[in-house]
Every structure is written in C-alpha cells, then in structure tokens.
Amino acid sequence: MATTATNRRVILKEYVEGYPREEHMELLRGAEVPLRLTGAEPAGSVLVRNLYLSCDPYMRPKMSRPLRESYTAAFVPGDTITGYGVARVVDSSDPRLAPGDLVWGITGWEDYSVVTPPATRLLSKISHHGAGEGAGVPLSYYTGILGMPGLTAYVGFHEICAPKKGETVFVSAASGAVGQLVGQFARLAGCHVVGSAGSREKVELLKTRFGFHDAFNYKEEPDLGAALKRCFPDGIDIYFENVGGAMLDAVLLNMRVHGRIAVCGLISQYNLADGEKDAVRNLAAVISKRLRLQGFIEPDHKHLYPQYEAWVLPYIRDGTLAYVEDVAEGLESAPKALIGLFHGRNVGKQLVRVADDE
Amino acid sequence: MATTATNRRVILKEYVEGYPREEHMELLRGAEVPLRLTGAEPAGSVLVRNLYLSCDPYMRPKMSRPLRESYTAAFVPGDTITGYGVARVVDSSDPRLAPGDLVWGITGWEDYSVVTPPATRLLSKISHHGAGEGAGVPLSYYTGILGMPGLTAYVGFHEICAPKKGETVFVSAASGAVGQLVGQFARLAGCHVVGSAGSREKVELLKTRFGFHDAFNYKEEPDLGAALKRCFPDGIDIYFENVGGAMLDAVLLNMRVHGRIAVCGLISQYNLADGEKDAVRNLAAVISKRLRLQGFIEPDHKHLYPQYEAWVLPYIRDGTLAYVEDVAEGLESAPKALIGLFHGRNVGKQLVRVADDE
The missing domain is CATH 3.90.180.10 (Medium-chain alcohol dehydrogenases, catalytic domain)
Structure with a gap:
C-alpha cells in the first residue's frame, strides 16, 4: 500500500x-x-x-x-x-x-x-x-438530503414555519438541494405547495418527481405578483425563501395574515455589489399581515440532526421521498x-x- | 337638560x-x-x-x-x-x-x-x-399609555421581543406615543436603550424625561449606520421599528446575532406612493445574523389589556413612568x-x- x-x-x-x-x-x-x-x-x-x-x-x-x-x-x-x-x-x-x-x-x-x-x-x-x-x-x-441541505430544509420548514395541515406553502429555487425537500416535506405535512424554478425542465421535475401541486418558471412570468396570485388565490401561509429580491417583494403582497417566512437563502443577491442589491419595498405587509420573517442557518440546529435522520431515513428507503x-x-x-x-x-x-x- | x-x-x-x-x-x-x-x-x-x-x-x-x-x-x-x-x-x-x-x-x-x-x-x-x-x-x-399605544408598546416589547436583562435596545420615533413607552419599558427590564427622534428638543426629552441611556437626532446624522455603530459598538439585540426605510436598512447592518425586530410602524413610508417607497437592501443580514422580524398590531392582543393595565397603573401612579x-x-x-x-x-x-x- x-x-x-x-x-x-x-x-x-x-x-x-x-x-x-x-x-x-x-x-x-x-x-x-x-x-x-x-x-x-x-x-x-x-x-x-x-x-x-x-x-x-x-x-x-x-x-x-x-x-x-x-x-x-x-x-x-x-x-x-x-x-x-x-x-x-x-x-x-x-x-x-x-x-x-x-x-x-x-x-x-x-x-x-x-x-x-x-x-x-x-x-x-x-x-x-x-x-x-x-x-x-x-x-x-x-x-x-442526509446532510446540511436536508437538515436545513427540515429545520426551516418544520421548526421555523410550524406548518399546519391545509396551509399553503410557496418555495422558491424549488428544484435545488433544499427546495426539492421542502416541497416534499410540505406535501407530507398536508400542505398545498407550489414551487418556482428557472426552466421548463425544472418545473416539470417539481410537478412530476417532487409532488408539488403546482409550479411556475419565474423567467417566463412578466409579473411575479400575478403568477403568485394565480397559484395562491387566497394567499400564502408559508414562504420558504431561497432567492430574495423581486421574488420576496412579490411574495410579501401575496402573504396571508399571520404568515411565516423562513429566510434560508438569497441566491439572487449574492453576486450583486452592495449598492446593486435589489430593493425590497413592500415591507408594510409585514405589519398589515402580521408576518414573521425568521433567518436561520443549519449549524445553529445541529442538535436536531439525529431526530431528522431518524425521521427521514424511512422515507428515503421506501421511496416516499424523491431526491x-x-x-x-x-x-x-x-x-x-x-x-x-x-x-x-x-x-x-x-x-x-x-x-x-x- | x-x-x-x-x-x-x-x-x-x-x-x-x-x-x-x-x-x-x-x-x-x-x-x-x-x-x-x-x-x-x-x-x-x-x-x-x-x-x-x-x-x-x-x-x-x-x-x-x-x-x-x-x-x-x-x-x-x-x-x-x-x-x-x-x-x-x-x-x-x-x-x-x-x-x-x-x-x-x-x-x-x-x-x-x-x-x-x-x-x-x-x-x-x-x-x-x-x-x-x-x-x-x-x-x-x-x-x-392606558390605551392602544400603551398596549402596543407592551406587546411589541415584552411579547414580541422577549427582552433579557442587559440586552441592547434601539427605538425609532422614540418620543412618540409608543416609542417613549418602549424606551421606559426597556429601562425597567434592565436593558441598555437608545432612541432616535427628529429634533434636538425631542432628543433632550428622551434623555432627561424618558430615561434613554442615549439618543440621537436622525436629521443631523449624515450616516445613520455610523450613528448606530457609535451608540451600539457591540450591536443591537432588539429594534423596535416605528419608521422603516433608510433607518431599517442601517439597523439591519448593526443587529447582533439572534436579534429581534418588532415591526410596529413604518411612518417614513406612509406618504410615499408604491413606486417611491424606500428600498431596503440589507436583508442578507436576516440570514447571517439569524434575525427575527415580526409584524404585529394591537387588536390581535386585546386579551392582554387587563394584564397590561394592572402592570402599568402602579408605575404611572408612583411616577416611575413619565408620559x-x-x-x-x-x-x-x-x-x-x-x-x-x-x-x-x-x-x-x-x-x-x-x-x-x-
């Protein structure tokens, strides 16, 4: 050797x-x-x-x-x-x-x-x-799914958003490492879940592999607010935020009273200089709808990993979860x-x- | 008659x-x-x-x-x-x-x-x-103090922000109906509290009547971020948000890890048309500092009024609280x-x- x-x-x-x-x-x-x-x-x-x-x-x-x-x-x-x-x-x-x-x-x-x-x-x-x-x-x-992105999806959805059966959930960057899991966790929790992604192929994946009830290609939507209104005529209870910028601004106007936003990532902003970052202007909705925005990172929640692993492994093994x-x-x-x-x-x-x- | x-x-x-x-x-x-x-x-x-x-x-x-x-x-x-x-x-x-x-x-x-x-x-x-x-x-x-603004201050500070002794608190529009109370509640809770207001007279009032540890006139600060850094060299644990816009953007960069922001009002934005609302660009801090922003309105918390009234009346009567x-x-x-x-x-x-x- x-x-x-x-x-x-x-x-x-x-x-x-x-x-x-x-x-x-x-x-x-x-x-x-x-x-x-x-x-x-x-x-x-x-x-x-x-x-x-x-x-x-x-x-x-x-x-x-x-x-x-x-x-x-x-x-x-x-x-x-x-x-x-x-x-x-x-x-x-x-x-x-x-x-x-x-x-x-x-x-x-x-x-x-x-x-x-x-x-x-x-x-x-x-x-x-x-x-x-x-x-x-x-x-x-x-x-x-069994590492950092998995625990991120689990903590962000189950701990931060505290979903209730029948609530509506929107996930951006929904075919990514975290988003595809959040969508499936939401479905398992009895929520109505819609995702956005950046290509037709990904949108198909959301609907056919990951069990999202609906999905849209944000690049083909001239008006993100209208797309959200179409998918959520009665508003969004939970937003799992992966992208930031214009999508967040559109979501704020479509949230329901007492909605929760788990702020996991802002990938649309990471490559912009400080002065170039997208403006978010609709924060008045945070008051009128009594919204909670909660930022989080996975390392703060490491102690939940054994609980998460025990919960998710059977779903992986029996094919309930696609990945x-x-x-x-x-x-x-x-x-x-x-x-x-x-x-x-x-x-x-x-x-x-x-x-x-x- | x-x-x-x-x-x-x-x-x-x-x-x-x-x-x-x-x-x-x-x-x-x-x-x-x-x-x-x-x-x-x-x-x-x-x-x-x-x-x-x-x-x-x-x-x-x-x-x-x-x-x-x-x-x-x-x-x-x-x-x-x-x-x-x-x-x-x-x-x-x-x-x-x-x-x-x-x-x-x-x-x-x-x-x-x-x-x-x-x-x-x-x-x-x-x-x-x-x-x-x-x-x-x-x-x-x-x-x-015994009506809607009083309960607003109480709920926003004690229920939403969950202050701990020794934490740092920033209050904007601090001499207003709600702000003057939040500052005094923070002092009673053993916090270090700083307020901002829009005139020298108000700043004096904050320091001499309402017991704020420090205060500044935002109209005389060319750089709000620098003013906050001066008042909070180690950052802000709790921000009681009454104004929005540029102040919120500056606060976001000066928050501490696990900070809480009670979003009570956005008075700087109310007279602006939709397209004119101030841009908030520093939301990345919500993730990196794991911040919680919580919007709230007093009517949701009416049931706490008897508890609040019983708590606040003795402080009014014995002169602990100025108003x-x-x-x-x-x-x-x-x-x-x-x-x-x-x-x-x-x-x-x-x-x-x-x-x-x-």
Missing part, C-alpha cells in the same frame, strides 16, 4: 466581485502528502480521503472580500476552498473516529484533507450506509459546478464526485 | 396621495342629533359624547385609495373619520354599558357618535379614573394635529381634546 499520494487542491485565487468565474479558482497539482498523520498536526486531527464535495450557494458570500461580519469566515486567496463533503477516514487522532470510517462535514476541495479541531467537531460519522441497516442509501446523499442530484465528475470540475449554481445550470443538488469509495 | 345637540364632524373629503393636507378633510357643522338612542339603531348600539380623540400614524394608510387589503378598512370620502378616543356614554342598548360610563375605543371624529356592533366590542369601560381607586390618572391617558402628551384643543384642530404627525410636529402623544368631561 502506498504511503504517500499526490494531493490536488482547488484554491481561491482572488476575491470575487459579481459572478464567480473559473479564473477565480485554480486546481493545483499539489505535492505528495503522507497517507497518515505525521504527529505534527494538532491533537484530535483527522486525515480523510475526500469522496464527494458539495456545492452550496452560501459559498459565494465567502468568496467576497470580507467587508463585514458574516456567519462564516471568508475564504482566503491562496488557500484551499472548504465546504461540506463526504470522506473516508485514513488516519485519526480523534478517539471518535477510526481509519475506514465514513464521515460527512466540513472538508477541503482536495483529494486528501487534514481536518483539525475544532472543525473535527462537525465531522459526523455515517452509520447508515452500505450493506447493513442503511442499505440502499447512496453515500452522496450525505452532501444533501435528484446533479453530479459533476472529478475534482477538476468543481469550480465550474459551483459557478453553475448561480446561473441555475444545476438540476437538483449539485455535488462533485472526487473519488469512488474504494 | 337638552334633548338634542349640534353634532360637528370631521370627514375625509377625498383620498390622499402623498402627505395629507387640511383640505383633504373638512369640519362639517352637522345637524341636530338626539341625545338618546332613537330605537332605529342596531341592537347593542351605544351613543357617546366624545371627549378626547387620538391621532395615530396608522390612520394615514386608511386615507389612501384602497388598492389592496390592509388590516384596517380604508376611510370612505364623505364619511366621518374614525379612530381611537375616550368618551362618556350618553345612552346605551349594550348591557355592558350604562349612561355616565367612561369608555375608550374606536369612535368618530365628531361631538357625538353612535357606536354600533361589532365596533362596540372594542369599547372598554374605564374603571380606574377619577376620585376612586384610579385617582390621579388623567382621562386622556386612555388615548395613549408626555401633545394636546390640540377642539375638534376643529384635529385635521392639523393628525397631519402634524407626519412632519414630526408633535412632541409626545398627539391627541385632541373635544370636550371637557362635564
């Missing part, structure tokens, strides 16, 4: 303004790295072989020059990009993890990563995969895959396969 | 665009009205002599042509303007109320009003005034007094004395 390997890695070359482009990132061939911990790492470090990497919208704000605080620190030009992924433990000085274990959590955009404390705290052992109890659950799902992934092949395709998110090129959850699980 | 009286009334002449002006309203000399119910009114009606009328910002949206639903129906041109007031019952077919009773609730901008069901449900009997238990509480307070009113004399002064709200001409709670309590 080899004792070293060539470690390729993707770095951020420079801070991004506007839309990210491939030249903002670079794949470095990298050096030979040892396939075990050298002892020079902080105690509790874990060496992993990365198998799947997740492309998520929140990564874009981290690529901007850090002008103000964010909930995640900005990337540093020259450093390896980090994000959620699925990996196999190669060596470990963390007593929770042993070589051979599968984990999901924050790792690097590279072949091998040394994850050091405190980031190791976010590495969760995967116990429901393979030939045992979890047979039939693809490992890649831990970048999505669509868009898999890019190879670490070298990661920058383009990430960039594609901001142009709506992905269909379903965007991820990158770095290596087969040997 | 006279059996009829001349009833003057203030009508809305036409729907308002932009700032309301005196010519949008008119004082009609009116007709002789009987000083008892005629029997032609709906069962449960109450005839009252109006004593004090309240001028409140929410009345402005009701003066616009009703293009969309609001939580209060629009005024109708030609009809008497309605609003909160304090009145003496003259005659009653409501078993809860007898001639001579004092009430507060929704009444008309006129000398005498016939209040019909279901509006009579909102007439609350005043039991804590005069020589008895409530000695020393001015009747006019039932348009403010400043701006009293206009006579029904004929009501239009000008209401208009003044939108130019910040009032200092403290704006009300109109229609008649002394005979």
Whole structure:
C-alpha cells in the first residue's frame, strides 16, 4: 500500500466581485502528502480521503472580500476552498473516529484533507450506509438530503414555519438541494405547495418527481405578483425563501395574515455589489399581515440532526421521498459546478464526485 | 337638560396621495342629533359624547385609495373619520354599558357618535379614573399609555421581543406615543436603550424625561449606520421599528446575532406612493445574523389589556413612568394635529381634546 499520494487542491485565487468565474479558482497539482498523520498536526486531527464535495450557494458570500461580519469566515486567496463533503477516514487522532470510517462535514476541495479541531467537531460519522441497516442509501446523499441541505430544509420548514395541515406553502429555487425537500416535506405535512424554478425542465421535475401541486418558471412570468396570485388565490401561509429580491417583494403582497417566512437563502443577491442589491419595498405587509420573517442557518440546529435522520431515513428507503442530484465528475470540475449554481445550470443538488469509495 | 345637540364632524373629503393636507378633510357643522338612542339603531348600539380623540400614524394608510387589503378598512370620502378616543356614554342598548360610563375605543371624529356592533366590542369601560381607586390618572391617558399605544408598546416589547436583562435596545420615533413607552419599558427590564427622534428638543426629552441611556437626532446624522455603530459598538439585540426605510436598512447592518425586530410602524413610508417607497437592501443580514422580524398590531392582543393595565397603573401612579402628551384643543384642530404627525410636529402623544368631561 502506498504511503504517500499526490494531493490536488482547488484554491481561491482572488476575491470575487459579481459572478464567480473559473479564473477565480485554480486546481493545483499539489505535492505528495503522507497517507497518515505525521504527529505534527494538532491533537484530535483527522486525515480523510475526500469522496464527494458539495456545492452550496452560501459559498459565494465567502468568496467576497470580507467587508463585514458574516456567519462564516471568508475564504482566503491562496488557500484551499472548504465546504461540506463526504470522506473516508485514513488516519485519526480523534478517539471518535477510526481509519475506514465514513464521515460527512466540513472538508477541503482536495483529494486528501487534514481536518483539525475544532472543525473535527462537525465531522459526523455515517452509520447508515452500505450493506447493513442503511442499505440502499447512496453515500452522496450525505452532501444533501442526509446532510446540511436536508437538515436545513427540515429545520426551516418544520421548526421555523410550524406548518399546519391545509396551509399553503410557496418555495422558491424549488428544484435545488433544499427546495426539492421542502416541497416534499410540505406535501407530507398536508400542505398545498407550489414551487418556482428557472426552466421548463425544472418545473416539470417539481410537478412530476417532487409532488408539488403546482409550479411556475419565474423567467417566463412578466409579473411575479400575478403568477403568485394565480397559484395562491387566497394567499400564502408559508414562504420558504431561497432567492430574495423581486421574488420576496412579490411574495410579501401575496402573504396571508399571520404568515411565516423562513429566510434560508438569497441566491439572487449574492453576486450583486452592495449598492446593486435589489430593493425590497413592500415591507408594510409585514405589519398589515402580521408576518414573521425568521433567518436561520443549519449549524445553529445541529442538535436536531439525529431526530431528522431518524425521521427521514424511512422515507428515503421506501421511496416516499424523491431526491435528484446533479453530479459533476472529478475534482477538476468543481469550480465550474459551483459557478453553475448561480446561473441555475444545476438540476437538483449539485455535488462533485472526487473519488469512488474504494 | 337638552334633548338634542349640534353634532360637528370631521370627514375625509377625498383620498390622499402623498402627505395629507387640511383640505383633504373638512369640519362639517352637522345637524341636530338626539341625545338618546332613537330605537332605529342596531341592537347593542351605544351613543357617546366624545371627549378626547387620538391621532395615530396608522390612520394615514386608511386615507389612501384602497388598492389592496390592509388590516384596517380604508376611510370612505364623505364619511366621518374614525379612530381611537375616550368618551362618556350618553345612552346605551349594550348591557355592558350604562349612561355616565367612561369608555375608550374606536369612535368618530365628531361631538357625538353612535357606536354600533361589532365596533362596540372594542369599547372598554374605564374603571380606574377619577376620585376612586384610579385617582390621579388623567382621562386622556386612555388615548395613549392606558390605551392602544400603551398596549402596543407592551406587546411589541415584552411579547414580541422577549427582552433579557442587559440586552441592547434601539427605538425609532422614540418620543412618540409608543416609542417613549418602549424606551421606559426597556429601562425597567434592565436593558441598555437608545432612541432616535427628529429634533434636538425631542432628543433632550428622551434623555432627561424618558430615561434613554442615549439618543440621537436622525436629521443631523449624515450616516445613520455610523450613528448606530457609535451608540451600539457591540450591536443591537432588539429594534423596535416605528419608521422603516433608510433607518431599517442601517439597523439591519448593526443587529447582533439572534436579534429581534418588532415591526410596529413604518411612518417614513406612509406618504410615499408604491413606486417611491424606500428600498431596503440589507436583508442578507436576516440570514447571517439569524434575525427575527415580526409584524404585529394591537387588536390581535386585546386579551392582554387587563394584564397590561394592572402592570402599568402602579408605575404611572408612583411616577416611575413619565408620559408626555401633545394636546390640540377642539375638534376643529384635529385635521392639523393628525397631519402634524407626519412632519414630526408633535412632541409626545398627539391627541385632541373635544370636550371637557362635564
């Protein structure tokens, strides 16, 4: 067995303004790295072989020059990009993890990563995969339905929005990693759910695979407010917000009294400079309709993951929940895959396969 | 004793665009009205002599042509303007109320009003005034600290914002009917509270009468964000929103993680046409700081009034709470007094004395 390997890695070359482009990132061939911990790492470090990497919208704000605080620190030009992924433990000085274990959590955009404390705290052992109890659950799902996007959808819909049977739910970016799950969770909760997406193909997917009661292509709607009025003649009880901007403004006018808005993402705004961000002007509806807007991020709710996993696994196994992934092949395709998110090129959850699980 | 009286009334002449002006309203000399119910009114009606009328910002949206639903129906041109007031019952077919009773609730901008069901449900009997238990509480307070604005401040601060001792609180329109109370409630709750207002006189009032720890005149601040940063170097936990627009945008960037925003009013926006409303562009902070924005209106929380009244009365009686009113004399002064709200001409709670309590 080899004792070293060539470690390729993707770095951020420079801070991004506007839309990210491939030249903002670079794949470095990298050096030979040892396939075990050298002892020079902080105690509790874990060496992993990365198998799947997740492309998520929140990564874009981290690529901007850090002008103000964010909930995640900005990337540093020259450093390896980090994000959620699925990996196999190669060596470990963390007593929770042993070589051979599968984990999901924050790792690097590279072949091998040394994850050091405190980031190791976010590495969760995967116990429901393979030939045992979890047979039939693809490992890649831990970048999505069984990972951060899954818990995001669960917390945002069930905890933040507190849905009641018969309520109306609108989901934007509805075919994405989180949106496709929110739509299905809403259907399971007995809600009437409508989604928006950016192509006819995605709209079809919403209606045929994900069980949305209705869906529309926002790019083909000259008047978003009219589209919402058509889909929700009596108004929207719950809006799961993934996009922001003009869609939020239109939704505000179509909410019902005591409506709830879970603010999960604002992908339409991430590539705009501060002065260019879309104006939201209809906030008077927040008072007249007594709306609640609640921002949230998944790391605040990690303690709910076991509860979520136990709830969602049976639905995955028995086929109740559909889940669509868009898999890019190879670490070298990661920058383009990430960039594609901001142009709506992905269909379903965007991820990158770095290596087969040997 | 006279059996009829001349009833003057203030009508809305036409729907308002932009700032309301005196010519949008008119004082009609009116007709002789009987000083008892005629029997032609709906069962449960109450005839009252109006004593004090309240001028409140929410009345402005009701003066616009009703293009969309609001939580209060629009005024109708030609009809008497309605609003909160304090009145003496003259005659009653409501078993809860007898001639001579004092009430507060929704009444008309006129000398005498016939209040019909279901509006009579909102007439609350005043039991804590005069020589008895409530000695020393001015009747006019039932348009403010003991009325709708008082309950608004209580619900918005204590119920919606759930303050904790030591938290930082920012209040806009802080010398107004609601703001002056929120500031004092925050101080009582052990919070650090800062207010903004539109004149040096008001800023002095905040600091010297209402116990705000600090205050600033927003008209003298070229950069609202910098003013907030100066007053809250470690950020804002709670924002009590009365104004909207540019102030909200600046506040969003200065909120702390898990901050709460009670959206009570947006007075800076009420006189702007739809297309002119100020843009709010910093909503990304709702996610990065996991903020909660909650709109609310007092009528949803009427059931808390007895609890609020019992809590606040001792503080009024023992002088713990200061309360400043701006009293206009006579029904004929009501239009000008209401208009003044939108130019910040009032200092403290704006009300109109229609008649002394005979």
